[in-house]
Amino acid sequence: MKKILITRKLIKDSEDKASKIFNPIFNTNDELYSQSKVIDMSRGCDGILTSLTDKMDKGTISKLPDTIKIISNFAVGFGNIDLNAAKEKGIAVTNTPDVLSDATAEIGILLILGACRRASEGIQSAKDGGWKWSADYLIGKQLTGTRLGVLGMGRIGQKIARIAKSLGMVIHYHNRSKLSEDKENGATYHDNIKSLFSVSDVLSICCPATKETENMINKETVEYFPKGAVITNVARGDIVDDDALIDALNRRKIYAAGLDVYKNEPNLNPGYLKIKSAFILPHLGSATKDTRIAMANLAIDNIDEFFNTGSCVNKVN
Ligand code: GLV
Numbered sequence: 137m138k139k140i141l142i143t144r145k146l147i148k149d150s151e152d153k154a155s156k157i158f159n160p161i162f163n164t165n166d167e168l169y170s171q172s173k174v175i176d177m178s179r180g181c182d183g184i185l186t187s188l189t190d191k192m193d194k195g196t197i198s199k200l201p202d203t204i205k206i207i208s209n210f211a212v213g214f215g216n217i218d219l220n221a222a223k224e225k226g227i228a229v230t231n232t233p234d235v236l237s238d239a240t241a242e243i244g245i246l247l248i249l250g251a252c253r254r255a256s257e258g259i260q261s262a263k264d265g266g267w268k269w270s271a272d273y274l275i276g277k278q279l280t281g282t283r284l285g286v287l288g289m290g291r292i293g294q295k296i297a298r299i300a301k302s303l304g305m306v307i308h309y310h311n312r313s314k315l316s317e318d319k320e321n322g323a324t325y326h327d328n329i330k331s332l333f334s335v336s337d338v339l340s341i342c343c344p345a346t347k348e349t350e351n352m353i354n355k356e357t358v359e360y361f362p363k364g365a366v367i368t369n370v371a372r373g374d375i376v377d378d379d380a381l382i383d384a385l386n387r388r389k390i391y392a393a394g395l396d397v398y399k400n401e402p403n404l405n406p407g408y409l410k411i412k413s414a415f416i417l418p419h420l421g422s423a424t425k426d427t428r429i430a431m432a433n434l435a436i437d438n439i440d441e442f443f444n445t446g447s448c449v450n451k452v453n
Contacts, residue, residue, distance in 0.1 A: 138182040138443055143169055143190050144210070147425065150432035154185075157440050171196040178204055183439050185210060186217070194221040206442045210435045211422075212236055215345040215372055219453035230438035230450040234291060235430035236422035241295035243421045244340055244370035247394030248284070248300065250415035251366045252277040252338060254392070257412050277337070277366060277391065280304035285336025287329070287352070288343025288371065289315055296340050296370075297323055308335050311343075333360035338368065345372035355380040358389065368394035370421055373401065382407035385414065396421055 137159040145166035146154070154160045161177060163169070169177065171191060178184055183206040186192060192207060197218055206228045207217060214231050222229045250256065253276040261267040261274070284300045286293045286309040297307045298321060307323035309315075310332040314325045326332035329352065333339065339361070343349050353367060354377040361367075367390055369376055378399060384390040392413035398404035401419055408414045422431060434450070442448040 138439070139180060140183045140185055140439060141174070141178045141181045142185040143174060144187040146210075146432045147429050149429050150436065153433055154436050157436060175199045175201075182206075182443070183208060185435050185439065187211065188213060188216050190216060192217040192222070194218045197221040197225055197227065200225065200227070206230065206439055206448075208435045208438045208442075210432055212240075213344060213372055214452055215374060223453045228442055228448065228451050229453045230435070230442065230448050231452050232431040232434040232438070233450060235434055236427050237291040237295055239424045239427040240292045240370055240421040241299065243396055243417065243423075244292065244296040244342065244368065245299050247368040247370055247396060247415060247417070248279070248296075248338055248340060248366070251368055251392040251394030251413070252279060252282075254413065256415045260412075277364075279338075281306065282337045283308060283335050285309065285326075285332045285339045286323070287332065287339060287341045288349075289319070289323070290342065290344075292370065293340070293342035294319060294321070296342060297321065300340075305338070308332055329357060330360050333357060333365075334362070336361060336365055338366040341367070341369040341371045341375055343371055343375065345374040349375050351375070351377040351380075353377060353381055355383075358384045361390065363389060364391040366390070366392045366394065370396050373398035373404075378405040378407065382411065385411050 140158040141161045143163060145163050151162060179201050182203055185208045188211040204227055208230045212231050212233050217229050219229055254274050258274055282305055284305040284307050286297050289309040289311040301307055308326060309323050310326045310329055352375050358380050385393060394415045396417045397419055408416055438448050438450050
């Protein structure tokens with residue numbers, strides 16, 4: 137049986153599955169392992185099942201024992217892993233696409249609604265008590281007829297677009313390539329971000345974090361938006377230059393932000409905490425029981441497939 141280090145505690149169903157297939161090392165206290173602890177604990181192992189909280193950078197990967205042949209990431213995103221460093225060391229990296237698209241799209245929609253309809257301020261007022269209804273009390277931005285820009289029209293982006301369309305939003309998108317008509321589902325394609333942002337009353341960031349998308353929302357690009365636009369991010373914090381977005385929110389160039397992901401999680405830029413119109417969540421995209429079990433099971437199956445066949449459909453490097 138292959139020996140696999142599983143860096144974070146999984147839901148019991150998934151740990152039971154792992155025990156049937158491998159000789160797993162579990163993290164029973166769900167301690168956050170340091171990079172050196174991951175290296176030490178992986179001695180004698182054939183693979184590692186990592187989470188997005190594990191920083192598998194070049195330095196860490198280069199020190200892994202030669203017996204490690206696969207890093208199976210318990211996430212669709214893999215910005216926490218240096219893919220080239222893994223490739224150079226002959227380590228396959230896999231992810232868990234598809235199974236979390238619905239849950240993540242639901243949070244994407246929550247971010248849009250929460251930011252547009254001033255949910256943070258509303259929750260605070262309801263808790264504080266003493267609020268007084270009036271015709272213009274906490275009025276927000278209505279979605280019906282509002283243009284939604286989807287940055288990254290993959291599985292999650294397409295699902296968000298479908299739900300948003302059913303709410304009466306008019307969908308625009310940018311993607312590396314134009315989608316087929318059935319996947320577009322009536323959305324308008326923009327071949328560059330300037331064009332997309334200029335028609336985005338609301339933006340939903342759904343693209344992967346890569347060198348190309350890093351800080352795509354920045355001091356310059358934030359000016360492309362119509363005044364009073366809303367920016368939401370369900371993808372990765374690395375795509376947003378926080379100082380630029382916080383400045384735009386403070387100037388009311390950007391009306392509100394809906395964020396589930398941040399640079400340096402869980403230490404988000406404290407500037408967001410001072411902004412009433414920031415609707416912020418603690419990285420809940422895939423956080424439903426069914427989805428987390430499906431993701432962990434897929435991460436386990438990816439390892440099994442890799443050792444049985446020498447490759448894996450979900451290999452990303
Ligand atoms: C969650 O954020 C994931 O990438 O799976």
